[in-house]
């Protein structure tokens with residue numbers, strides 16, 4: 169039969185078509201089974217991430233409070249002070265906004281938004297708003313009379329930027345940058361440079377945690393893979409124990425063990441290694457964060473390593489030895505390369521989990537143990553600057569994706585073995 | 588070291604894994620240079636264990652192993668210079684075939700160019716010259732097997748150990764590989780210690796076979812001797828097919844014994860390892876050494892037997908008789924005009940010579 173000819177089934181339908189038809193139902197049924205998961209993922213994952221990406225560049229606190237003014241100031245050329253007309257619109261908008269009580273649309277909300285970019289400007293808005301109803305023409309002159317800060321062009325430039333709903337301002341802030349008086353982007357003052365340093369610190373701490381996990385997990389996983397089943401199961405239970413106790417309980421246990429009045433310090437004092445007032449600070453700092461997080465993340469390193477090691481028969485090492493390789497050389501050339509897929513998977517898993525970890529550093533990290541996710545949480549929960557939180561979150565996501573991409577380039581995601 | 592001292596000597600080797608059971612009980616074996624010695628035995632009889640002790644992966648619990656006259660119990664495996672082929676080949680999956688072969692040479696600090704020529708030569712030797720760049724996974728079972736053999740030989744070891752190397756191959760390939768390994772053995776003058784539980788493989792390949800059972804070497808001899816003159820009932824039963832008749836020794840007369848079978852029949856047999864009158868004995872008879880309707884005087888034992896079953900095998904007819912109280916007595920009857928008249932349920936005379944009927948331990 170020539171290749172151009174179609175293969176037909178008995179009843180004359182092309183084979184391909186028939187096959188597609190018979191498998192279609194099966195496939196549709198399989199898809200239907202995954203539907204709950206797909207819906208769940210969309211609701212809990214895709215949608216929130218989209219929301220986050222959106223709020224990191226979107227903030228309408230100015231245009232929502234003083235809509236007419238927002239439209240007008242955007243048209244302004246930015247030279248000197250805005251025109252008398254714009255001042256008039258501003259005063260009237262402000263007077264109207266003063267009456268609004270709806271949460272998220274008050275003058276206070278707008279003032280907070282502008283205060284992000286011009287620290288100290290908040291009271292200017294709230295106090296002026298109170299007097300806005302009484303201000304009359306000429307608006308420019310009278311507004312400046314109410315508060316002479318209105319004569320500063322910077323405040324109008326800042327308002328112009330904030331009037332735009334879509335703004336890069338929060339990424340500017342998240343990257344420790346700011347706008348200067350002329351609206352150019354420059355480095356923030358040293359005192360305000362917190363995020364980049366914290367990003368670097370988070371990456372460093374995560375790398376250290378990952379490294380410690382590798383060093384601790386490798387021998388354990390090896391032992392697991394060679395021990396007889398009974399002992400291996402027992403060891404496995406101990407490895408998995410952290411998964412079976414609540415995160416909070418574990419973290420609290422670490423506090424009990426590590427604190428200055430805790431078990432370890434007591435023992436050291438008792439045995440005379442340190443004096444009573446020389447107790448070591450092991451918690452509420454970076455050390456505490458690292459210790460507790462290594463403990464929590466260790467299983468994520470052990471399990472992929474173990475699953476790979478389990479499949480490596482001991483004959484490989486024996487073969488290498490029989491060919492004259494010394495044990496260390498044989499290990500390096502024969503065993504280690506075969507565990508790389510597990511090692512890579514474990515490293516990726518632990519590192520990415522560590523980068524985004526929040527609860528443990530919050531509980532045992534103290535001041536210097538705080539990581540980037542704690543700052544994000546601060547902006548979402550305390551300062552309520554959601555846009556900045558979202559921008560930081562997006563940057564974190566970007567870092568993770570870049571790492572993932574790098575990993576793929578270097579090792580190949582298809583080579584990873586997670587379990 | 589004298590010229591005659593064997594390449595390998597196991598001396599009173601005992602081995603226990605758990606301190607309770609002796610897996611190897613008292614193992615003695617000499618392997619001369621250039622010999623092909625096979626350890627043959629049922630599963631769990633301690634063959635691999637002996638090989639592992641020789642390779643250095645398991646310590647001997649008692650006794651001493653000598654390599655070229657020197658005791659090696661304390662020599663680590665990587666210093667023994669023994670080539671090894673594992674049952675599942677143990678080709679390193681993350682290396683190409685050429686890198687696999689080059690590994691033992693790298694370890695020995697051999698220069699790159701020298702390595703390349705030797706790898707090439709070894710691959711050519713097993714007819715895999717084109718496959719150096721492939722990964723083991725991309726080869727068929729038989730090809731992997733050949734790579735494993737090439738890798739065990741590439742560093743010119745004094746001794747090569749093979750642990751059921753053909754176990755995973757199908758029958759045709761296994762026979763072809765048996766031939767190839769045998770050929771390499773002769774061509775390169777190798778000394779090989781080979782493990783298998785396939786008796787045909789052992790019989791066709793070896794200079795000598797050590798038959799293992801229960802941690803003990805039951806007999807160590809050339810293939811023909813094992814088949815023709817088994818020293819005990821286990822060996823007779825394990826090597827080739829045999830008919831067994833149980834009985835009691837009635838009289839011993841030099842080489843000949845007369846035995847009363849449990850059915851009451853009197854049989855004259857060749858004495859092998861029975862001691863006293865009154866002992867229980869197993870009489871062993873090869874199916875091809877039994878004659879149907881023998882001519883008067885040509886055999887020493889004649890019994891009338893009932894044909895139970897005929898199985899046509901082309902060149903011979905496998906016939907199951909009922910004789911001397913056993914109804915599973917197999918005779919290979921040549922497919923000749925003389926015997927074509929055999930019918931089921933007929934009764935005929937069958938007989939055998941004294942020297943073909945071995946009186947062994949019970």
Ligand SMILES: Nc1ncnc2c1ncn2[C@@H]1O[C@H](COP(=O)(O)OP(=O)(O)OP(=O)(O)O)[C@@H](O)[C@H]1O
Nearest residue numbers: 604605610628629630631632633634635636637784
């Ligand atoms: N590492 C071990 N620990 C404990 N017992 C073992 C170990 N290795 C083997 N044994 C026991 O020793 C006995 C002999 O094992 P061995 O592997 O030598 O048998 P073998 O003759 O090679 O069998 P096979 O033909 O199935 O490979 C067996 O009963 C086995 O259960």
Ligand SMILES: [Mg+2]
Nearest residue numbers: 634635636750
């Ligand atoms: Mg074995």
